[in-house]
Amino acid sequence: NAGVTQTPKFQVLKTGQSMTLQCAQDMNHEYMSWYRQDPGMGLRLIHYSVGAGITDQGEVPNGYNVSRSTTEDFPLRLLSAAPSQTSVYFCASSYFRGTEAFFGQGTRLTVV
Amino acid sequence: TQLLEQSPQFLSIQEGENLTVYCNSSSVFSSLQWYRQEPGEGPVLLVTVVTGGEVKKLKRLTFQFGDARKDSSLHITAAQPGDTGLYLCAARKNTGNQFYFGTGTSLTVIP
Numbered sequence: 001n002a003g004v005t006q007t008p009k010f011q012v013l014k015t016g017q018s019m020t021l022q023c024a025q026d027m028n029h030e031y032m033s034w035y036r037q038d039p040g041m042g043l044r045l046i047h048y049s050v051g052a053g054i055t056d057q058g059e060v061p062n063g064y065n066v067s068r069s070t071t072e073d074f075p076l077r078l079l080s081a082a083p084s085q086t087s088v089y090f091c092a093s094s095y096f097r098g099t100e101a102f103f104g105q106g107t108r109l110t111v112v
Numbered sequence: 113t114q115l116l117e118q119s120p121q122f123l124s125i126q127e128g129e130n131l132t133v134y135c136n137s138s139s140v141f142s143s144l145q146w147y148r149q150e151p152g153e154g155p156v157l158l159v160t161v162v163t164g165g166e167v168k169k170l171k172r173l174t175f176q177f178g179d180a181r182k183d184s185s186l187h188i189t190a191a192q193p194g195d196t197g198l199y200l201c202a203a204r205k206n207t208g209n210q211f212y213f214g215t216g217t218s219l220t221v222i223p
Contacts, residue, residue, distance in 0.1 A: 004154075031209075031211075033211065035213065040121060040215065040216075041215060041216075042114065042116075042118070042200055042213045042214050042215040042216040043155070043200065043202075043213035043216075044114070044213070045210060045211065045212060045213075048209065048210065048211070050209055056209065056210075058210060059114075059210075059212070090154050090155075092154070094211075099160075100145075100157045100160070101145075101147075101155075101157065101202070101211065102154075103153075103154025103155055103156075104154055105152070105153060106152070106153075106154055
């Protein structure tokens with residue numbers, strides 16, 4: 001099984017550009033989430049979804065949009081990239097909230 | 113401030129030593145998890161604790177959930193270089209759907 005697949009693995013953006021980070025899972029999990037990881041901050045929740053058509057904000061949602069049109073896919077959109085969004089982004093899925101979360105390998109994003 | 117605070121942030125020890133990592137919060141949780149993350153990879157689940165006061169052992173790792181379900185500890189006995197990594201606690205509150213991660217403890221075990 002592929003598990004959770006994130007693309008791209010690395011990305012460099014210029015300030016003001018937009019892009020979409022892709023996340024797909026093949027485990028039929030209902031719960032999906034996006035985190036950003038910065039040094040000394042652990043993982044901070046950006047947005048999450050409890051099922052297709054349902055999304056909600058996490059701790060640090062500003063500057064990001066998400067949608068969940070299917071159970072499998074949960075893309076993260078950066079509307080207008082800023083240097084403060086330089087980070088490593090992880091997508092995770094789980095059968096339900098609070099159960100084991102399975103992570104993708106991350107996307108290292110640099111905004112210059 | 114984040115919901116889950118971990119201490120210490122960094123820990124560097126010699127092989128064979130014991131260590132304890134702490135995860136603290138002012139909130140009550142229905143369950144708490146510990147993950148380990150290696151460089152370039154996503155976190156991987158080590159254990160889930162559910163009941164206040166619960167103790168779980170995983171080989172040389174001992175996990176404890178506080179009686180009030182607000183904190184947890186991870187104790188490693190006779191650390192080995194393979195234990196090196198970032199240890200993260202994670203939990204969800206009794207209400208709501210958000211799943212929070214802690215600030216992390218970066219452990220280095222020197223051979």
